[in-house]
Amino acid sequence: MSERSAPKTSPGNFFEDFRLGLEIRHATPRTLTTGDVALYNGLFGARFAVQSSDAFARAIGYPRAPLDDLLVFHMVFGKTVPDISLNAVANLGYADCRFLKAVYPGDTLHSVSEVIGLKENSNRKTGIVYVRSRGFDQDGAAVLDYVRWVMVRKRAEASPAPDEKVPELPKSVDVAKLGAACPPIRPAAYDTVLSGSSHRFGDYKTGERIDHLDGITVEEAEHQIATRLYQNTARIHFNQFAESKGRFGRRLIYGGHAISLARALTFNGLGNAFHVAAINGGRHVAPLFAGCTVFAWSEVLASAELPGRKDVGALRLRTVATKDRGCADFPFKTGDEYDPAVILDLDYWVLLPR
Amino acid sequence: MSERSAPKTSPGNFFEDFRLGLEIRHATPRTLTTGDVALYNGLFGARFAVQSSDAFARAIGYPRAPLDDLLVFHMVFGKTVPDISLNAVANLGYADCRFLKAVYPGDTLHSVSEVIGLKENSNRKTGIVYVRSRGFDQDGAAVLDYVRWVMVRKRAEASPAPDEKVPELPKSVDVAKLGAACPPIRPAAYDTVLSGSSHRFGDYKTGERIDHLDGITVEEAEHQIATRLYQNTARIHFNQFAESKGRFGRRLIYGGHAISLARALTFNGLGNAFHVAAINGGRHVAPLFAGCTVFAWSEVLASAELPGRKDVGALRLRTVATKDRGCADFPFKTGDEYDPAVILDLDYWVLLPR
Amino acid sequence: MSERSAPKTSPGNFFEDFRLGLEIRHATPRTLTTGDVALYNGLFGARFAVQSSDAFARAIGYPRAPLDDLLVFHMVFGKTVPDISLNAVANLGYADCRFLKAVYPGDTLHSVSEVIGLKENSNRKTGIVYVRSRGFDQDGAAVLDYVRWVMVRKRAEASPAPDEKVPELPKSVDVAKLGAACPPIRPAAYDTVLSGSSHRFGDYKTGERIDHLDGITVEEAEHQIATRLYQNTARIHFNQFAESKGRFGRRLIYGGHAISLARALTFNGLGNAFHVAAINGGRHVAPLFAGCTVFAWSEVLASAELPGRKDVGALRLRTVATKDRGCADFPFKTGDEYDPAVILDLDYWVLLPR
Secondary structure: OOOOOOOOOOOOOOHHHOOOOOEEEOOOOEEOOHHHHHHHHHHHOOOOHHHHOHHHHHHHOOOOOOOOHHHHHHHHHHHHHHHHOOOEEEEEEEEEEEEOOOOOOOOEEEEEEEEEEEEEOOOOOEEEEEEEEEEEOOOOOEEEEEEEEEEEEOOOOOOOOOOOEOOOOOOOOOHHHOOOOOOOOOHHHOOOOOOOOOOOHHHOOOOOEEEOOOOEEOOHHHHHHHHHHOOOOOHHHOOHHHHOOOOOOOOOOOHHHHHHHHHHHOOOOOOOOOEEEEEEEEEEOOOOOOOOEEEEEEEEEEEEEOOOOOOEEEEEEEEEEEEOOOOOOOOOEEOOEEOOOEEEEEEEEEEEEO | OOOOOOOOOOOOOOHHHOOOOOEEEOOOOEEOOHHHHHHHHHHHOOOOHHHHOHHHHHHHOOOOOOOOHHHHHHHHHHHHHHHHOOOEEEEEEEEEEEEOOOOOOOOEEEEEEEEEEEEEOOOOOEEEEEEEEEEEOOOOOEEEEEEEEEEEEOOOOOOOOOOOEOOOOOOOOOHHHOOOOOOOOOHHHOOOOOOOOOOOHHHOOOOOEEEOOOOEEOOHHHHHHHHHHOOOOOHHHOOHHHHOOOOOOOOOOOHHHHHHHHHHHOOOOOOOOOEEEEEEEEEEOOOOOOOOEEEEEEEEEEEEEOOOOOOEEEEEEEEEEEEOOOOOOOOOEEOOEEOOOEEEEEEEEEEEEO | OOOOOOOOOOOOOOHHHOOOOOEEEOOOOEEOOHHHHHHHHHHHOOOOHHHHOHHHHHHHOOOOOOOOHHHHHHHHHHHHHHHHOOOEEEEEEEEEEEEOOOOOOOOEEEEEEEEEEEEEOOOOOEEEEEEEEEEEOOOOOEEEEEEEEEEEEOOOOOOOOOOOEOOOOOOOOOHHHOOOOOOOOOHHHOOOOOOOOOOOHHHOOOOOEEEOOOOEEOOHHHHHHHHHHOOOOOHHHOOHHHHOOOOOOOOOOOHHHHHHHHHHHOOOOOOOOOEEEEEEEEEEOOOOOOOOEEEEEEEEEEEEEOOOOOOEEEEEEEEEEEEOOOOOOOOOEEOOEEOOOEEEEEEEEEEEEO
């Protein structure tokens, strides 16, 4: 791939460089540590007790506190960037994202992607690349599996278009596939005073909406530190010199940063939603910049028991994040148009103790 | 409590929600790690050898380097915020704060508070809540015990006033109560070259004043990362959108940040004051904002031997921190009025090797 | 030393305080942890696989992932600042810097310096101090050895000049001295897909120049956190109140920050240059400030086999870093004058697998 690029450096892949079925093993493997956890906590202020406390995690059945699911997601995702999205115009969506195994400090992750779809855009300047990416630990066990699609620049407008293939993707991860990364837990040992919320799985109803109340302002140093921590190399997040002449005139914040902020905000209202089991779909509706304050609200889209499990239940949530606008009135869409303050529309499954 | 709040989210407690004797077990338990230590070091530049070096700590009798005392304080304090001070107008003071047990990486802390005093203000809009908060480790051993009082908003002006009780608090922690968190040390093994100061307990005299010389400028990202690390959720520190219309027009820095900055600055002049044994009282005299540069000076208020201990001695210090003003002339008070540059007036006990 | 200074605080040493042969054991010993690694990664986005992954490091022969060489350098260097360069006008250069032993999380480092040269400047206000500094681990084994020279203010213009001695320093570290900190590795087990570059030692040619393409914008919070992490106390990096009236009107970024940024940028083009074995010389050509974007390019100055080793080879590199200017045309010097965008000119040896 990239045979026209400079011999030693990588300018990233262009649309022409991808072909259906291509498998890419990504650099750089990464050992995750309690240091990464501390930095993640400092950047997002996560408060879910299972991830915060070894003692709490052990009491319910984990060997120790697992890593935050989204930290795992960002690490696996970050590794795919140099090969998949260095020349991306936009990160269009996620689907079929499943957390498959709990990850603990000391585990080493690497990522592999397969090209599962290609579609040139009618302007012939860009095309959409669909990849299924997987994260594996040091033993080769899959910890994460997801599809994303990105709009990638072509190297040359004249390059011939590949055969078009748009993969069929599930609108939502099937309930039977949830929970692989959550060991059997003892719900009776789950202390809802220490966890900060008295509401268990059964206390949430489909259609229920929750304004998460709090807001977090993002600083340039914060999103840069987070995104570098994941070894995500997308240039638009780090290079003000280039971006000052770019589309926005400034650095764009990694979309995953907004997801982590939204997840942290949901603690106030969903304090026992201790595990993100799957992401059904996600859309970065508008860009986020430093100096903005992020708010969020959630709606319970569905509630489901997990086949064969009495310990935990699953809620399908839509979490909507906004910038510089509170969520007391649940801003979302007017017709097909998102409220101008909305930056993120995330559809995902969480697990709560029963 | 808070039965009028939204069903799932917590708007925090108002003055009416507190009653004398109420005990609150706080969320979220937190395992402290070397990751937290690294971040704390990066944010404050602590240089006390005992906390910096496992080898130094072992040489004098610790099993390994203990966590910085103030990091423990902030972690225990942070947990109390969602229940005690989310609707606080002001954090008025601390008293009788004692460090009871050394905390090491891997320990898990949680916090419990008891309401020990209540006093409605004459404006009927706010009241003062006195709480005794304690931090416990995973074995249930107390590691920290302190009283603080905060001015909390009432939900409704018409709510009846509770019976008034203002607890009697010691002006200073008794010398006999100091040192529980400091194991017996070998003063002869305490290397004053490696520690960065040749001055031991006996070298300081009551009345001695020390300008700590250095200044540290605070950035928004720094205090936000620190305060989130402690899982302190006070909104005024994080939400520029709301604060732009608030009292100061900007985010207020967590008072504890100023305490940690001041403590770090005191290294230059008090390099062997390796352990904060107690805080007698503290007052956040004026707010601190990002962009300000913090300076500090200290006065030795008293010097005391610890009953039964020949290894360490205690100094009672007043450390005064200022913003955007050096401390060569020891700025403090004119009559009852603090110098306008003063932001912190802290009265505490430290231990030094004899 | 510093007998005129205030009794308890240290204003740092002035030129008169140094004498030839003086040996200074520096405070504060420091245990390095995976927390420091995480913060370093978050600040610089390092991607070299050996330092990133325990699994990768073990596969080739390390017991686990070693610490980034420059993190070790900054930690050892930071300790020397309070004694050597607190009153420095400028950090003039480095020479003969050799990494002697791999450092792992849990190791405790301290630093010792010897004054090896002194030369008063003709203005009689400053003088140049040459020191050889060494970092040692908890077992007393040397991990780093380097010379630097700094221009230090005199306390008084009238002070007599010392005997002048300018040490002879090697222009380049001898190849026979490289590699002590790199255990024997198994080049066949070095996975160049996971490492992110297919280019091994033999693929680089003397005279080859590489533009590293990417740029990183620096924020005040970032360089302050990094520099405090190293316990580097140089005031010019932290005190905006003082610097607003100083030479630049703002905080100067620690020169080592630019070195780490440049090293991180070189990954794109030198992805298998996994170990910095030695620094031959380095010059901070111009100051770096927050808000600037750093770019870098490198030239292969020489290529050398290591005596007795078939596993790795050494490249001597010049890496030039610029601010707010890309490096596609390799900006460097016109005659003796550096391009105004150049901030760093670093000459060093790296090891790559054969």
